[in-house]
Amino acid sequence: MTERSGQAGDATEGPVPTTPVCYRHPDRETYLRCTRCDRPICPECMRDASVGHQCPECVAEGRRSVRPARTAFGGGAAGRHGTVTKVLIALNVLVMVISIASARSGSAIAGGGLGGLMGGGTPLTEWGAVLGLARFPDGSIGGVADGQWYRLVTAMFLHYGLLHLLLNMWGLWVLGRSLEALLGPLRFLALYLLAGLGGNVAAYVFTEPNRFTAGASTAIFGLFAAIFVIMRRLGRDTSAIVPILVINLVFTFTVPSISVAGHLGGLVVGAVTALVLAYAPRMRRNVFQAAGVAIVLVALIGMAVVRTAALAG
Incomplete structure (x- = not known):
């Protein structure tokens, strides 16, 4: 009985699994993750990307890294x-x-x-x-x-x-x-x-x-x-x-x-x-x-x- 009690006590004292929360909204649980940085994101923060979904920061960083489109003579596409x-x-x-x-x-x-x-x-x-x-x-x-x-x-x-x-x-x-x-x-x-x-x-x-x-x-x-x-x-x-x-x-x-x-x-x-x-x-x-x-x-x-x-x- 004593041995069994000790084993039971060990189980209750171990780490308790927790549900991930959105990195921008800590009060929202989510299992979605940014495909670029792997951070948890809620549906509100989720942005469509060419592959999967990304967080707002990764989307902004991607836009900054893409060169704006230019015409054949160097002008803006606008x-x-x-x-x-x-x-x-x-x-x-x-x-x-x-x-x-x-x-x-x-x-x-x-x-x-x-x-x-x-x-x-x-x-x-x-x-x-x-x-x-x-x-x-x-x-x-x-x-x-x-x-x-x-x-x-x-x-x-x-x-x-x-x-x-x-x-x-x-x-x-x-x-x-x-x-x-x-x-x-x-x-x-x-x-x-x-x-x-x-x-x-x-x-x-x-x-x-x-x-x-x-x-x-x-x-x-x-x-x-x-x-x-x-x-x-x-x-x-x-x-x-x-x-x-x-x-x-x-x-x-x-x-x-x-x-x-x-x-x-x-x-x-x-x-x-x-x-x-x-x-x-x-x-x-x-x-x-x-x-x-x-x-x-x-x-x-x-x-x-x-x-x-x-x-x-």
Whole structure:
């Protein structure tokens, strides 16, 4: 009896098995474990993984160790959403509404060139369009050569009438989403702004100083050139792009109210910028792309400075 009692006492004094609890919620019992670190996790903390389930910390660590997806030219994959394209379109439409409101007449919508389909000028286009140097009816002098450098940027967001706006926004919608997806948002925005600026600088340099020019078509022609360059770089078919570009060039040279210098300037700068972005060597690609874009920008500023000196002198 004594021997049996001693054995029984030994059994009761041994370790008592316990149920595992979640490492984040000690009051919750669980038999689930993270497949990565083997810690107990409750159903609330359980995260689906490629193999089994993981705890929140292991999932976060895995995300940090995965490199973000990049495009073939180093841009972010977020460009596939076309956010920059949509914002640019919204901005152009907003500026058009403000322009119409500033005119307080129907001439801002139609009644201008192309048989009355194009709109006329407004106080806003008079303020922001590219203008070399001219004297206004009130006797004041204005233009880029008079220090109004902002015109080289604002002009790419101004339009003469709804038809002018719709044609350019259609081109931006079609070309912009494809280029933004290929280049990424930041590179696409740099391309768009440089092409627009390049067209405006060309209009400033090669157009009569007292002529107003405005419109997003400077940037749109840059996008046409860019999509051609980038598609060739990727080895894709460009046969559908060439006829559209040729048609637009025919309109450029045959319609009197269109700025030939602006369109060709945007086309050339868009092509050069696309070459920089598409053919930068993979090693230190970001540095080469940034340097190339900066060189193009400095060259445009230099052309504008030389033209200003000629007009102001």
